Amino acid sequence: MALDSKDIKGVRSAYDEGKLVPGGGDALPPPPANPGSLHIDHDKLRKQRKTTFGIGLLKGMAVTIKHLFMRNTVIEYPDEKQDLSPRTRGVIALKEENCTVCMLCARECPDWCIYIDSHKETLPAKREGGRPRKRNVLDRFAIDYALCMYCGICVEVCPYDALFWSREFEYAEYDIRELTHEKERLSDWMATVLPPPELELGAELPGQPSPVAAEPAAAAPAPAAAPAPAATGTTAQSPSERVEKESAPSAAAPAAASTPAKPDKAAGGAASAEPRPEASDGVASTPPGTAESREQKAPLSTQEGESALPEAAQVRVPAEAPRPVALEKTEDPQAVYDKVLQEQKDKGSSPQVAEARAKVARVKAERGIKRGPTPVEVDKPVPSAPTKHSEEESS
Amino acid sequence: MPDFIANFELTPWWILGIKLAVVLTIVPLGSLIGGYALHKELGHLQHRLGPMHAGGFHGWAQTLADGIKFILKEDIIPAKADAPVFKFAPVMIYVPIVLLYTVIPVDSKLIVEDLDVGLFFLLAVGSIPVIGTLMAAWSSANKYALIGGLRAAAQLIAYELPIVLSAAVVAMLAGSLSVIDIVEAQNWAFVIWPPGIGLIAFLIFLAGAMAEMTMPPFDMPIAESEIITGPFTEYTGMRFIFSFFGAEMAHVVAFAGIAATLFLGGYKPIVPLEFLEVIPGFVWFLLKTMFMFFLMTWIRFTLPRLREDQLQKFAWKYLIPASLVLILAAGAWVLYAPEALWH
Numbered sequence: 001m002a003l004d005s006k007d008i009k010g011v012r013s014a015y016d017e018g019k020l021v022p023g024g025g026d027a028l029p030p031p032p033a034n035p036g037s038l039h040i041d042h043d044k045l046r047k048q049r050k051t052t053f054g055i056g057l058l059k060g061m062a063v064t065i066k067h068l069f070m071r072n073t074v075i076e077y078p079d080e081k082q083d084l085s086p087r088t089r090g091v092i093a094l095k096e097e098n099c100t101v102c103m104l105c106a107r108e109c110p111d112w113c114i115y116i117d118s119h120k121e122t123l124p125a126k127r128e129g130g131r132p133r134k135r136n137v138l139d140r141f142a143i144d145y146a147l148c149m150y151c152g153i154c155v156e157v158c159p160y161d162a163l164f165w166s167r168e169f170e171y172a173e174y175d176i177r178e179l180t181h182e183k184e185r186l187s188d189w190m191a192t193v194l195p196p197p198e199l200e201l202g203a204e205l206p207g208q209p210s211p212v213a214a215e216p217a218a219a220a221p222a223p224a225a226a227p228a229p230a231a232t233g234t235t236a237q238s239p240s241e242r243v244e245k246e247s248a249p250s251a252a253a254p255a256a257a258s259t260p261a262k263p264d265k266a267a268g269g270a271a272s273a274e275p276r277p278e279a280s281d282g283v284a285s286t287p288p289g290t291a292e293s294r295e296q297k298a299p300l301s302t303q304e305g306e307s308a309l310p311e312a313a314q315v316r317v318p319a320e321a322p323r324p325v326a327l328e329k330t331e332d333p334q335a336v337y338d339k340v341l342q343e344q345k346d347k348g349s350s351p352q353v354a355e356a357r358a359k360v361a362r363v364k365a366e367r368g369i370k371r372g373p374t375p376v377e378v379d380k381p382v383p384s385a386p387t388k389h390s391e392e393e394s395s
Numbered sequence: 396m397p398d399f400i401a402n403f404e405l406t407p408w409w410i411l412g413i414k415l416a417v418v419l420t421i422v423p424l425g426s427l428i429g430g431y432a433l434h435k436e437l438g439h440l441q442h443r444l445g446p447m448h449a450g451g452f453h454g455w456a457q458t459l460a461d462g463i464k465f466i467l468k469e470d471i472i473p474a475k476a477d478a479p480v481f482k483f484a485p486v487m488i489y490v491p492i493v494l495l496y497t498v499i500p501v502d503s504k505l506i507v508e509d510l511d512v513g514l515f516f517l518l519a520v521g522s523i524p525v526i527g528t529l530m531a532a533w534s535s536a537n538k539y540a541l542i543g544g545l546r547a548a549a550q551l552i553a554y555e556l557p558i559v560l561s562a563a564v565v566a567m568l569a570g571s572l573s574v575i576d577i578v579e580a581q582n583w584a585f586v587i588w589p590p591g592i593g594l595i596a597f598l599i600f601l602a603g604a605m606a607e608m609t610m611p612p613f614d615m616p617i618a619e620s621e622i623i624t625g626p627f628t629e630y631t632g633m634r635f636i637f638s639f640f641g642a643e644m645a646h647v648v649a650f651a652g653i654a655a656t657l658f659l660g661g662y663k664p665i666v667p668l669e670f671l672e673v674i675p676g677f678v679w680f681l682l683k684t685m686f687m688f689f690l691m692t693w694i695r696f697t698l699p700r701l702r703e704d705q706l707q708k709f710a711w712k713y714l715i716p717a718s719l720v721l722i723l724a725a726g727a728w729v730l731y732a733p734e735a736l737w738h
Contacts, residue, residue: 057698064697067442074444 086194089150090168091181093189094141098162101136105154105163113147114154115140115180143186145171146179164193337362414497414507422493426644429688430458433644436692468632473536476629480534485630485638487527491520492642495649500574502662502676513574514566517653518559521607524642525551528616531638532626543625546703547609547616553710554606554613560718561600564592564725565657578661586658587665589732592724597658599718604650605691606710608643612698613706647691648684655683 075082084090101118117140123133155163166189173179181189199205340361344354431446434457438445450456472478497507498516510516525548532544566572568589569580585593606613609625616625617639624630627639636642659665660683662676701709 060697061693064440064693068436068439070442072439072442072444076444076447 084167088167093164094186098160108157111147113144115142141183144180166192333362333365336365425648427458429644429648475536477534484531488524489637491523492645499652512572514572535629540628554603557603557714561596564596567725581660582667584660584665610695612701651684651687654687659683
């Protein structure tokens with residue numbers, strides 16, 4: 001038996017209360033008398049519409065007649081061709097000399113449309129007593145364009161830039177077998193590949209870890225102070241940080257936040273905030289990009305004695321090659337061991353745990369790794385985030 | 396002996412020959428030109444170009460190329476189809492449409508046959524394609540074709556009445572069934588004068604005609620996205636042309652001409668102004684026919700398809716009562732309007 005209206009009479013929903021409508025209940029037509037039945041009050045709807053009968057038809061006809069007289073924007077292919085954007089994905093071209101037959105493209109292709117055959121050749125050693133070199137030689141490289149879905153994963157994934165996008169799309173064939181383009185044809189497509197787009201202002205130049213600094217002169221006093229173990233305020237800082245810091249600041253003035261990321265990451269995620277508290281070294285070597293954004297947000301602790309140097313002058317160049325980390329010891333490992341042992345005992349850890357932790361601390365001190373929680377690299381400064389100088393108290 | 400048998404004269408064979416040649420030329424030519432105009436107009440209404448390629452200059456030969464293509468197609472008759480009926484249905488549809496052309500006056504003397512009952516002949520002959528559509532639907536051995544055919548039957552029958560009744564209004568106003576007399580009676584085209592009656596009759600006739608030709612918004616029977624081509628799904632090649640596309644084009648051109656004759660003044664200028672008399676009659680007629688064709692195509696492209704029940708409701712609940720009321724009004728006008736108001 002279908003649900004009868006009297007079964008659910010008296011049920012008031014949020015709709016009925018007018019709560020679902022921003023204007024309140026009045027904005028909606030009142031709910032039907034029988035909540036259970038679907039009743040469309042056509043007259044009421046029509047009155048609310050407030051239009052005359054048939055106006056909609058005439059309005060529609062006005063629109064179409066307007067288009068009849070508009071200037072037409074049709075591009076009549078094949079007589080006229082559209083201007084394609086440089087990023088248009090047409091055919092994929094192969095630069096054979098770059099291919100090392102790593103097979104990444106064939107592996108990553110979702111359609112398995114890349115067919116690669118290769119063999120290994122052994123070349124004689126280049127000099128006396130050298131090892132014979134093994135090389136991959138490309139026998140066959142074919143892309144089956146009947147399967148290819150132009151996703152571009154192969155182009156993205158190729159580590160040696162051997163695959164390129166081209167804007168060509170007019171290679172339809174009568175026979176589907178001719179849609180498999182072999183090495184030669186793919187190399188021919190290279191002629192249609194556009195040159196790479198211009199680099200943006202401040203972008204990293206390809207092939208270098210970081211661009212050359214703009215102002216080495218201003219950096220002269222700073223690196224001299226850097227290697228010297230600072231007595232105050234930096235005892236807790238490990239040499240590794242300073243080393244990172246030295247390589248980090250070699251950023252050109254316009255170069256932005258991309259540079260600090262690389263050397264920081266290389267050192268294992270030490271935050272760009274790390275160098276800040278060491279500004280007392282005189283190395284106001286905050287990476288310019290992050291420093292610029294941070295200067296306004298997180299006030300630096302005065303105990304560090306922040307230099308008031310303007311940003312441009314805070315660019316530093318390492319005056320000497322960074323020394324291996326292990327050779328720099330700021331703390332006596334044995335002293336660390338004793339200290340940690342005492343701390344743990346005071347805390348009430350069991351003797352084995354205390355000893356283990358003390359040993360770990362000693363090893364870390366030997367290796368020059370800073371004790372304490374691994375600092376998290378922060379791209380953008382959060383004013384409420386704890387700044388690094390608070391870590392000095394932790395060890 | 397009845398008069399018409401006593402006075403029966405056989406037209407000389409050569410006159411008959413000329414008339415036949417004229418009709419058989421005009422009809423396909425009209426379809427071709429109409430088809431091309433349709434494609435171009437639909438294209439530009441949709442902000443695109445329409446055919447541009449066939450024949451070089453803006454694709455003028457597109458319909459011709461289509462015609463040749465259809466001639467070259469294989470003639471397929473479904474195995475379970477009722478072959479004689481299947482083959483005869485396009486004939487049943489196309490021949491009456493050709494017959495329509497015989498009573499359309501292009502100029503006061505340029506008419507194939509000025510029948511005394513021209514209008515009646517038009518309406519009667521215009522109803523025969525309905526049977527042809529039903530024949531096509533039933534003989535196709537295809538349930539979707541059948542559904543389309545039944546929809547078509549219901550629609551065409553429903554819309555016969557508005558056409559007939561609004562044509563009856565015209566006949567009353569003109570006082571005759573002969574098409575030449577109807578045109579001669581229009582100093583001011585009926586669509587303008589008598590005020591209101593003529594315009595509403597014209598609109599009702601327009602709606603009815605578009606439904607008779609199963610043009611959108613009344614194209615439920617063909618409803619191409621739903622049942623392919625409805626009753627004509629199984630037809631290919633020239634059978635398709637004669638039952639569907641060619642027939643539709645010929646039908647549209649014919650009805651454009653009929654509407655121009657009945658409501659827009661035929662070969663006479665719309666309004667009786669001196670300077671307009673300079674333009675010859677057949678030019679007026681062609682202009683009006685082209686305008687009607689344009690109007691029907693414009694409506695066809697713009698309006699969305701009506702559902703079957705909406706379609707029937709529109710005919711039975713709105714058009715037919717309106718046209719009945721209109722007949723009353725026209726009758727009152729004819730009887731009681733003072734002479735001075737006429738023309």
